[in-house]
Amino acid sequence: MRYWFPFPLLSLSLLGLWLLINQSLSPGHIVLGTMLGIAFAWVMVNLQPDKTRLKNIGRIALLAGHVAHDVLRSNIAVMNVILRARTRPVNSGFVAIDISLRDENALALLACILTATPGTAWLEFDRQTGVLLIHVLDLENGQLWVNLIKSRYEAPLKEIFE
């Protein structure tokens, strides 16, 4: 099973992508999408990505909810900063965070989350030391950001991926 379907989750998402793009649920498109999904999973084998198993599916929904809430909140916060930039100096700065995540897919997802929430920008991750350097637009308290990212994103990602 594992031999014929090396990346079942990827194949399924490619099938979903194919059906969404074609906006159809006809049997022909389902067959074509399944074939494409399996074929591209075989291409992925040659790229040799790190294999990860999702461990805690229930946490994904909770994490997604948190992220959606934070995207909304940080959008409003960043708009405030930009609109008031004339009268109030922007207090931005760098924050270094010790990240204990090592799984590449989890780190990639963390990068997507941090970029999707305006106000935090991923700058550099050092694999040897595990130090992640981010730039924060509205920096009042560096430790607050460290705690926020560690408890709100890193801990659930660790539960999901490791």
Place this chain on the structure above:
Amino acid sequence: MSHLTDLPAWAAIPVCILLLLGSAVTLVGSMGLIRLKTFYGRLHAPTLGASAGTILICLASMLTFAVLQNRWIVHEVLIIVFVILTTPVTLMLLGQSALYRDRIEGSDDVPRKSTGEQPDTSGMDI
């Protein structure tokens, strides 16, 4: 434009609100490129358009065509997903090159690399 007049008022109002909100957020993000004074500050501004701007405008588009064609339209979700998946790549590239340049120039505003003084030239960090 012509078939937009077919849109009933109950749908047109939320579509307009979503569109105006989305474009306002994107506009503020673009204003940020001028108003924020540092390069790293400017990294944050376009993410407004990439997150809330894209999501709101795509929601408006989904609603419009779902009402006009009387069926569920969800493929705009793909735009949101791909924009969110691909923005980090560009932002990291820009951020890392700025960091690299500032470290080479010995700027004091930028934190040093924690191990060794020389910037890592491999550039393979995620």
